[in-house]
Amino acid sequence: MPKLNLDKQESEFLNRAIQHWEDEHLIDAGAADKLRGSYDVKGFDWMRLAKYSFWIALACGFIAAGSLIIDDKVIAWLKSLYYTPDIVISIATGVLAAVLFYFGRRWEKKYPEKVFSNEAIVFSGVLSTACCIAYLGKTFDNGSGHYSLLFLLSIFVYGVLAYRLESRLIWLFALVSLGSWFGTETGYQTHWADYFLGMNYPLRFVLFGLVCLSAIYLLKNRKWFALFWELTYVVGLLYMFLSLWMLSVFGNLGNLDTWWHIKQISLFYWGIISAVVAGGFLLLGLKTKDVIAREFGITFLLIFIYTKYFEYFWEHTNKALFFAILGASFWLIGRKAEKIWNFRSRVVVD
Secondary structure (H helix, E strand, O other): EEEOEEHHHHHHHHHHHHHHHHHHHOOHHHHHHHHHOOOOOOOOHHHHHHHHHHHHHHHHHHHHHHHOOOOHHHHEEEEEEEOOHHHHHHHHHEEEEEEHHHHHHHHHHOOOOHHHHHHHHHHHHHHHHHHHHHHHHOOOOOOOOOHHHHEEEHHHHHHHHHHHHOOOOHHHHHHHHHHHHHHHHHHHHHHOOOEEOOOOHHHHHHHHHHHHHHHHHHHHOOOHHHOOHHHHHHOOOOOOOHHHHHHHOOOOOOOOHHHHOOHHHHHHHHHHHHHHHHHHHHHHHHOOOOOHHHHHHHHHHHHHHHHHHHHHHOOOOOOHHHHHHHHHHHHHHHHHHHHHHHHHHHHHOO
């Protein structure tokens, strides 16, 4: 039987648990030794190194491609491609995307342990797909400026690909495209005015996040959605909470010029609403044991509180006192979190 490969903190916890069971005579010495020999302590997180290495490799690839552009010979070659029809570029990048997805899927089945290298291939396919759709839009562009339709097309393309390839990475791009479509479509419908049905961008994205969360709740028990449910839930919460944070800062104001000429205290009620929503999700998470809702609730509740602290007291408080209060508050939070962590550890061991 292969041994578990645990980090130092996990192994220390297991050692304490096994020692407790042995001391309480729940297991004998032989069973305790057998359990201790069933896992090893990994000296270095090679998986994390692999993940970051592949992302850095992709970034370096883009930098290398950008560096090529400044080369005179490459510039001359790109100029020769200037007159290449948009439809040709669209088809070429579409074929490239199909090839990348095909080999990415094939290698994923053949080498499932190469998680990050497979994801890098899929990510390259996603970028090629985006390029294909962009040039397809240029091909049929009639000057209307209705480019939100390209994001709408991207939703269906990425959604189908994610379902067929069972890829959460592609599904993430479908969700990003969904938010991009909503933002650009509401802007287009109002001729890029400040308000849509009386809402600025942060407020309309709060409602967008609520609609997403409602849809996620309705689809929770669908078999086909099981693979994507958690990711969709997290992205839906991000849409809503980030929009709430912006709403707590800017209120339902349409532009920055208006915001600069008002007192921040006049927007206090948006901060209260945001804090209440975060507190509600925190309580919901604690009550239903929903870890995601609980973590989002406590994280953004703290973000909202400290944002208001900086807004209201930065200019009117002595900086030494300001940071002393800030440090004391974080110390109290740390103490409370430490007590909760120690309590939960004792409960698990007992």
